[in-house]
Amino acid sequence: MKSQEVGIKPKVNVVLEGDNQMLDEVMVVAYGTAKKSSFTGSASTISNEKLELRPITNLTKGLEGQATGLLTTSGSGQPGEDASIVIRGYGSINASQDPLYVVDGIPFDGSLSSINPSDIESMTVLKDASAGALYGARGANGVVMITTKQGKEGKAQVTWRSTVGWASRAIQPYDMVDQKEFVQLTYEALRNGYVFNSGYSWEQAQQMARAGLSANLGGELYNPFKNYTWDNLINPETGMVQADAVSAWNERWMDAVQRDNAFRQEHQLSVNGGSEKTKYMFSLGYLNEDGILINTGFQRYNARVNVNSNITDWFKANMNASLSNSVQDYSDYDGSSTSNVWYSAQFVSPLFPVYVKGLDGKNVLGEDGKPQLDYGENGRPGSYTDYNPVGGLTDDKSNKKNDVASLRTGVTFGSDKDNFGVFKGIKLNVNFGLDYRNQSRMSYMNMYHGNQATAGGLLTKYNTRMQSYTFNQLLSWNRSFGLHSFDVLAGHEFYAYSYEYLKAGKTNLVDGILELRPGTTLYAADSYTDKYRIESWLGRFNYNYDEKYYFSASLRTDGSSRFHKDHRWGTFWSIGGNWRISKEAFMEDVKWIDNLSLKLSYGQQGNDNILNSDKTSNYYLWQSLYDLDWPNSNQIGGMVSSLENQVVSWEKNGNLNVGVEATFLGSRLSVNAEYYNRKTVDMLLSYPMATSTGFNGYNANVGDMRNSGFEFEIRGTAIRTDDFVWNISWMGSTVKNKVLKLTNTAPEIIKGVYSIKEGMPINTFYMAKSAGVDPATGAQLYWVYDKDENGNIINERISDDYSKASTSKYYQGNRIPDLYGSIGTDFSYKGFDLSVLTSYSIGGKIYDSLYTGSMNAQYATNTWNKHQLRRWQKPGDITDVPRVEINGAYTTTDRFLINASYFAIKNITLGYSLPKDWMRKAKLGNVRVFGSIDNLALFSHLKGMDPQYNFKGETDYSYTPNKTYSFGVEINF
Structure with missing residues (x-):
């Protein structure tokens, strides 16, 4: 509730007013900001306080349980590795599922592991078309907006934060025999x-x-x-x-x-301050994290400078720059x-x-x-x-060295002040962003033992260089006339990306010299360059009547170099509305409802980020490609490896969102619920051709798929007194996936134990069905069947014929959970604070190939x-x-197939802030000490299995996630 001052009277009547701070929360959205109360789209905001609770190296691993509709994987536990994220289901079969990351208003192409989580002020996850359509072709899988910390007016404030910790494996090994x-x-x-x-x-x-x-x-x-x-x-x-x-x-x-206790240390120094005209933030960071696997780890140095300057009433400038240097030591082998x-x-x-x-x-x-x-x-x-295995980690060496630089700079002309007359509210923003990453990688396999001993050792070196820049010009106008308010945005943007790859390797090495020149036999030599361009025109219109009715519309047209010139332009759009029901006259007497809003939006986005096993053909799907290094030939020449299809174009994503937001009891309770329906059409697939042509198929826009589901978020303050506050949150999400259309000649794609079939969810498990064990012989029994001339199953029976069983497969579920989310709570009492975050997933299946191998040891x-x-x-x-x-x-x-349900205790953090009167005497601003346990426990249906490894529902022989105990102190001067 809002605090109110009243005069001293014998009798005082007080009517409590709701605190609308939650409604007035400003979120970072596409090309600007918006009040939560006026936003027509779907978005979740994650504050830096939530991120700083966890000792994370990569910001992607701090997102789990922080936003509805967002599903994360544990991925590799190798320090420095990213987690994978999908927002509201699978956007495509062959295209990337990754969201677009935007740092300080500009799409980000650098390494996510180069971003220091302590430099982040907030992250906003944009989930629907109304929220993300202004990013057009690149926002089809959702957008993660990352805003870094900025300077604040006042004298310089210095913050020092240090943590030390110890890690061990978070998931216990499989139970193996003695x-x-x-x-x-x-x-x-x-x-x-x-x-x-x-x-x-x-x-x-x-x-x-x-x-x-x-x-x-x-x-x-x-x-x-x-x-x-x-x-x-x-x-x-x-x-x-x-x-x-x-x-x-x-x-x-x-x-x-x-290692039982892999050591981790992190130290951060930041300074922020400034005058009314100019504000600054400067930070330095150092991280050194040992992996739980011996001779693996990650080390990173960070620096960031953010400066904002109001040069005049009508001219502002800003500059955000960051540098990162990191080294990752890792084990180079994977698979079985x-x-x-x-x-x-x-x-x-x-x-x-x-x-x-x-x-x-x-x-x-x-x-x-x-x-x-x-x-x-x-x-x-x-x-x-x-x-x-021990020798493999000590004799062989693999590392990656990354140098990453990022620059965001911009100027703004215009003002909202009244003395600008007819020009009030008109602004021109010109922004430029640059991302650069240089990675050098080395893989050494020794000459005495292991895979390359007979070849005299193998040394392979890689170098990749990526640079991209974004240049946009945005003209905006916002005005209010009585009860009417609106803002208009129009702009142009150009994006250019370049990636260079170089690889060389030799065998028959000289012991102790990790250079290519002494090696006598060439093992590999490869290189390529990829260039990618997008030019865009965009516009947005927002209207507000009496802070009761809100309307928004956006339009963007993109031209992508990945398509033929006659088909490279795509137009993407969205419309949305927000009705604040609680502002209506008929709600005036309903005092316990602070806010009640109904939102509706629909729009279409595109996707040109197509995946392919051949890196070159990822980006040139419309062209014929020639292979100059084809096998079984000792003559110079080439062969056509991929047929052109010049009409190939965007995958399109139609997105419907309906939401209700409500706050009650003076903002002590908030409930958000949303329904979404996301349909992808014109998915790029390989259209089969007759083998007599010499080709398996050609690329074509032929597939359709739908994702739909519900999301809810409930937050409440159970207790609030002067000394004690107890908050609780519960998030839940569902997703239903269905493949609607594949090619006319191939309505099913089978890959190993997975099937992608019309009418069924993506990556449905397709395998033989067990019928138990024969008590007489101990043989595995299977359900088998025959098929008639129409393909219908007949003569279903039990057999021990594994060969027949291998052709008698059944559809047996998928990895997609029925419900997933998080439950969190936090307490504060005087100077103490305690927070607990858990995550859960109910339903779905996993094919555990590791378990399978240990039950069928050959x-x-x-x-x-x-x-x-x-x-x-x-x-x-x-x-x-x-x-x-x-x-x-x-x-x-x-x-x-193992039940994929799990419950995980992701983080417990306990902190204590020393009394402020103590700090004043010591001439300090604030001192907080804290301890944290990350990835404390996982409860699943099979010991050893990681149910969060990936979205497909499989396991792998990969680096296990870490459980980390850490302790730290944060001092403000």
Whole structure:
């Protein structure tokens, strides 16, 4: 409520008035600002206070749970990596899903990891066409407006903020079997192979399996049970590992490659101040974050200067500039390669030691008196020969060095003052933005062990250089006449982008010299340059009658160099309205409602940011492309690799938004609810062609898709006294996706375990269906079927024929959750403050390929998940886990589709601000100390699985997210 002053009287009647500060909140929107109460579009604002609660390196990882309709992934836990974001569902099949990032009014092309989150004043997420249509072709997937801190009038204020912390893995490893369980499973897998594949009797198979342990597990050197040999480790009577077998070592590979307490430190210094005419903000930042994987990490230096100057009453100028230098050390391998540490360290046999062992099971020391890493030279079988995950992190080196510069500068002519007469409210803004990024990357694979040992090592160096600039001129006019107010904007914008790529690599290196010149064999040499231009004309009209009825309309036309000159121009538009019902006369007596607004908007946006596996053809879809490096030829020449289609043009996105906003009880309770319907038409797909033409297809605008859903946000103040305040928030969002149209000749696209089919959600799981386990044989059972001449399913039945099952696939759900969002609360009591942020997701499925691999281990050198302990072992067993079998044949089924629901405690922060009278005596402005736990806990349906890894519903052998404990202090002078 508003505070009011009253005179001293015997009797005082006081009528409380609502505090409209929440309604008068000014948001940064496209090409300007807007009051929340007058805004016709859909937007969410995130303050710097929310971002500063979390020890984040990249601002994208601080967005989760902060805005409705915004779905984030955990991505890689590698320090410095971005998280991925989608706003209101999937905008396209082949085009980018990424939103447009705008920094201080200009689209941003630099590295997001170069932005210091402490420099950010606020972020606004624009979600519908009314909010983002002025960005035309680049705003189809939503817009994230980033506003950096500006100077404030007054004497210089100095702020120092330091945090230190320690990180460990946030998601616990999969539960894997121990050494005895592994040997038992390996024995059974060998035995079952002899019985069910080779036709041996049970007794013969048992004997052969016992005899085969040594050859499959690496000889006696790799037998940790030194009181038994491989031949007698299995008790012939029980078929079990001898009960009194004692292991000489039990080294955990994940412990060996990880840090338990990866150190993190961050220090920030900022100065702001200024006069009535000129205001400034200057900041310096330093971050050093060790990764939880040894020899990985991220280091960044930042500097920023923001200056705003009112030179005269009618002339203003501003300049925002930032510099960043960063180095990222990382592991270069991914996927299921043995050289990928996240694969090998998790799934290698627990029998294999980290360090070389003697026949007595003790470490063999090197000349330096230290244990030697075991690379498998002593007969370790399988793909792990000549490789050690710890050695992979210490012997190989990969890093990225980024130099990033960003400049935003502009001038404004005009004034809102009355003495300007007819020119009052007319302004001309001229703005220029420049982004530059130079990245040098090195990947070194050593010459002694691992993938490139036989090639004498491999050194690859990359250099990429990106620069872009935006130049716009904006003419605006805003005036009020009685109850009527309006503002008009017209402008022109030009955007130019350039990207240069260079790669070179050599093998047969000279040890210790990480330069290309000494290498004797050329491995790779590649380069290309991409240039991209957009020219735009734009306009906007906003009207307001009596702060009760609001109307807005915007129009933008873009010409993109990615399309042929006859089809490169696209026109995008939006209209929107906002009715403040609470301002109507019939609402005057409803005192408990502070504000009630109804919003409606519709518009169309475009997308030309098309993805393709061939980097060059991303941007030249309308042209024929020639390949001058085609295989199976020793002659100079070229071949047509891509057919032209000059009529290829924009993907278009129609966006409907209906919203209700309400505040109650003196702004102690606010409720926002919105419905959106987002239809993408003319999606770019490959239109199939007859193979006799020599081409698979050509690019064409043929696909349609829809996303729709609801969003709600409830915020309330449960308790508010002079000393104690308790706030609560709950956000929730839904999204329903449906592919409406593909090509006439191919109404379905199948990629692995995924299907994209007309009438179904994107990336629907398409795989065999499990029918349980045969109690007699332990075989995996499947539902299989035949098809008639019309393609209808007939003769559906249960079978153990995996080959038939691989062609009898079913549609089995997708990753899209039924509901996702966040729940947060914060308390303040005198100088103490406590905040808690949690996130949740309900529904959806994930295909966990990591779990699948550990349940279907095909080789004796790969380990198993503990769920194998409930496997079928003998005729008559009733279980859902089939028999283990070396070199067994399987097909992927829905048995490995895991419920994607989760609940996560994202952050808990406790702070204390020292009493102000203490600070005055110390001549300090404010001192706050705080502690924070980030990514504290995750509750999901499978231990080890990361349900937030990506939007597609898959997992990978990738860097796990981090849990961070941090402590800090912020001092204002």
